[in-house]
Structures are given as C-alpha cells and as structure tokens.
Amino acid sequence: MANLYKVCIVGSGNWGSAIARIVGSTVTKFDKFDNSVNMYVYEEMVDGRKLSEIINTEHENVKYLPGRKLPENIVAVPDIKEAVRNSNLLIFVVPHQFVDGICNQIKGSLRSDACGISLIKGFDCRGRGIELISSAISRLLNIEMSVLMGANIAMEVADESFCEATIGCKDRKIGTVWKELFTASYFRTSIVLDPQTVELCGALKNIIAVASGFVMGLCHSDNTRAAMIRLGLIEMIRFITEFYGEARLETYFESCGIADLITTCSMGRNQRVAEAFVSSGKTLAELEKEMLKGQYLQGPLTAMEANKFLQEKNLEKDFPIFTAVYEICYHNRPVKTIIDAMREASTHAKL
Numbered sequence: 001m002a003n004l005y006k007v008c009i010v011g012s013g014n015w016g017s018a019i020a021r022i023v024g025s026t027v028t029k030f031d032k033f034d035n036s037v038n039m040y041v042y043e044e045m046v047d048g049r050k051l052s053e054i055i056n057t058e059h060e061n062v063k064y065l066p067g068r069k070l071p072e073n074i075v076a077v078p079d080i081k082e083a084v085r086n087s088n089l090l091i092f093v094v095p096h097q098f099v100d101g102i103c104n105q106i107k108g109s110l111r112s113d114a115c116g117i118s119l120i121k122g123f124d125c126r127g128r129g130i131e132l133i134s135s136a137i138s139r140l141l142n143i144e145m146s147v148l149m150g151a152n153i154a155m156e157v158a159d160e161s162f163c164e165a166t167i168g169c170k171d172r173k174i175g176t177v178w179k180e181l182f183t184a185s186y187f188r189t190s191i192v193l194d195p196q197t198v199e200l201c202g203a204l205k206n207i208i209a210v211a212s213g214f215v216m217g218l219c220h221s222d223n224t225r226a227a228m229i230r231l232g233l234i235e236m237i238r239f240i241t242e243f244y245g246e247a248r249l250e251t252y253f254e255s256c257g258i259a260d261l262i263t264t265c266s267m268g269r270n271q272r273v274a275e276a277f278v279s280s281g282k283t284l285a286e287l288e289k290e291m292l293k294g295q296y297l298q299g300p301l302t303a304m305e306a307n308k309f310l311q312e313k314n315l316e317k318d319f320p321i322f323t324a325v326y327e328i329c330y331h332n333r334p335v336k337t338i339i340d341a342m343r344e345a346s347t348h349a350k351l
C-alpha cells in the first residue's frame with residue numbers, strides 16, 4: 001500500500017471538477033493508484049450549505065459543474081494542508097491568480113516524493129520577467145512539475161465528447177504516469193517533451209480568445225475570426241520564440257496549440273464575455289460576474305502580464321494584437337481598433 005500513488009486535485013472549479021470525473025474513474029482501474037482522491041475545495045456557502053459537504057453527500061459540484069455527477073471516491077477537503085498531506089501526485093487547477101496563496105499555505109506540508117502537474121492556463125509577471133505557473137509552483141514547493149493543456153472546454157469534457165490534450169513534461173517516465181491518470185475513452189493525451197511551449201500556448205491563447213470575442217461582437221464574420229486565429233497563432237509563436245528560444249514546431253500542432261486556439265475562440269468563456277462586452281455597455285468585470293457566476297476569466301489578466309513584459313522591452317508595436325487586447329481591456333481603447341491591430345499584425349506575420 002505504501003507505494004501507491006495518492007492523488008490530490010488542488011482546485012474544484014469548472015475544469016477541476018470536470019477532470020475529477022476522469023481521475024476518479026481512472027484510479028480505480030490501475031493498481032498503482034490509491035482509490036480515493038482528495039479534491040481541495042475553496043469553501044463557500046451555496047444555498048446555506050457548505051460546498052464541500054454538498055460535494056461529499058450529493059457527489060456533484062452544484063456551483064461550478066452543475067448537473068454532472070462526480071465519482072463517489074472524490075473526497076472534497078476544504079483544508080488545503082489536509083488535502084495534500086498524504087498525496088504525491090498533485091494536480092493544480094485553480095485560476096492562476098490564486099496559485100501563490102495556495103502554494104504558500106502548503107509549503108513544507110508535502111510528501112518528499114510529491115510531484116505535480118499544472119492544468120492552469122496563465123503566467124505570472126510580478127518582478128521576475130514572465131514566470132510560467134509550473135515554474136512558480138516548482139520554485140515555491142520544490143517539486144518537479146509537468147503540465148497538461150489542450151482543447152478542453154470543461155463542460156464538453158464532462159459531457160464525455162471526444163477530445164485530446166497534451167502532457168508537457170521533461171521526463172517521459174513521469175509523463176507516462178500522468179498519461180495513465182488522465183486517460184478515458186473520450187479523453188486522449190499525448191506526451192510532448194517540450195513543456196515550456198505546451199504551457200505558453202495554453203496561456204497565450206486566452207489573449208487571442210478575447211480578441212476573437214471582440215471581433216465576433218463587432219462583425220460576426222467567420223472569415224475575420226479565422227484571420228484572427230491565424231494572426232494570433234503567429235503572434236503566439238513569435239512571442240514564444242523571441243522570449244523562450246526555439247520551440248518544437250510540432251508542438252503547435254498538438255491539442256495545446258492550434259486545437260485549443262480554435263476551441264477557445266469559438267466557445268470559451270474569454271470569447272463569450274469579450275463578445276458581450278462589445279454591445280453591452282458593461283465592463284469586463286461586470287460581465288465576468290454576471291455571465292460566469294463565480295468562474296474566472298484568464299485572458300485580460302494574461303494580456304496585462306504579457307504587456308508588462310513587452311513594455312519593458314519596448315516591443316509593444318511588434319505584437320499589435322496582444323497590445324490591442326491589453327489596451328481595450330484596461331485603457332478604454334475603442335474596441336473597433338482590434339481590426340486595425342489585425343491589419344498591422346498581417347504586416348508582422350512572418351515566422
């Protein structure tokens with residue numbers, strides 16, 4: 001028993017709950033996993049009851065994944081230290097603004113053989129240039145980290161529609177353990193030994209999803225959205241190449257690359273909220289609250305973080321779409337100028 005992998009899902013939002021449906025099922029199929037999975041729940045009251053208690057009795061996250069049952073071996077734990085204490089496979093899946101707070105709480109409480117995987121799309125830029133979320137977790141907790149990114153709208157994964165995801169890791173051996181854990185008939189993963197690119201694709205595509213939402217709010221043209229996806233992908237690749245060195249071109253053709261960009265620009269929360277922003281007269285923060293009911297947008301924050309980095313290097317003009325999204329979200333730049341940004345981007349669109 002001592003050698004079994006024990007899993008903890010650190011997060012229980014929309015994606016954390018959808019992934020719990022897969023992980024809860026897989027651990028019962030392989031001898032190497034402890035059959036019970038802890039899931040850290042940031043405690044809140046829902047209709048006068050604690051969310052963790054609702055999850056443990058009704059096996060449903062009624063707030064963040066309503067209408068989809070969780071396996072009964074998923075145990076909601078509201079105390080983060082208790083949730084991670086005996087686990088050695090940690091799945092981090094919280095909105096990226098909460099990573100620091102969570103890591104600071106569990107520092108020193110982990111098993112010596114613990115390692116982690118980040119499903120979080122975003123990065124951090126407070127004072128250390130751009131830091132990947134997996135690197136921040138690794139730095140704060142001193143554990144080895146992998147990532148899982150892909151075209152994975154949580155509700156569709158919970159509905160068991162076929163999809164793919166990419167596991168980015170440095171070591172194929174641990175990648176194989178994660179692959180086993182994240183496998184279902186409707187959820188297929190591939191392992192890529194280029195974790196940095198996998199993670200950066202996951203973060204940067206959220207900026208393009210916001211841009212795509214603006215485009216659809218302005219003109220509802222699929223041609224224009226396709227142009228945004230193409231120009232956006234090129235801006236992503238240039239950003240990654242310029243600041244992180246050579247990436248494997250093949251990585252962009254994995255689920256974490258072009259596939260996630262297409263999905264998020266069609267149906268994602270960033271896209272939907274940005275589209276509503278164009279005609280509603282409301283702020284993005286108001287729409288986030290109204291439309292997402294406790295879930296979080298990652299795109300505007302990521303645009304701000306990327307912009308801070310571009311500003312420091314005096315490179316804003318070379319990344320016209322990233323810059324336009326930032327200025328529209330935070331500086332009242334007119335939303336219609338996103339089309340001008342696409343015109344400019346097409347002159348930069350060389351790899």
Ligand SMILES: NC(=O)C1=CN([C@@H]2O[C@H](COP(=O)(O)OP(=O)(O)OC[C@H]3O[C@@H](n4cnc5c(N)ncnc54)[C@H](O)[C@@H]3O)[C@@H](O)[C@H]2O)C=CC1
Pocket residue numbers: 011012013014015016017041042043064093094095096098101119120121122152153154155294295296297298
């Ligand atoms: N929802 C989706 O379709 C997908 C999301 N992702 C990524 O997964 C990550 C997590 O997203 P979701 O699970 O969708 O989260 P979400 O957007 O549903 O966020 C809500 C979660 O944040 C928690 N929370 C609120 N305040 C908190 C605090 N102070 N400290 C800690 N937790 C707090 C809530 O309890 C809840 O669990 C994000 O980086 C997102 O980009 C990735 C793929 C798909």
Ligand SMILES: O=C(CO)COP(=O)(O)O
Pocket residue numbers: 121150151152153154206209260263264267268269270271297298
């Ligand atoms: O990352 C996602 C799908 O792969 C979800 O994107 P949103 O956060 O825009 O919904």
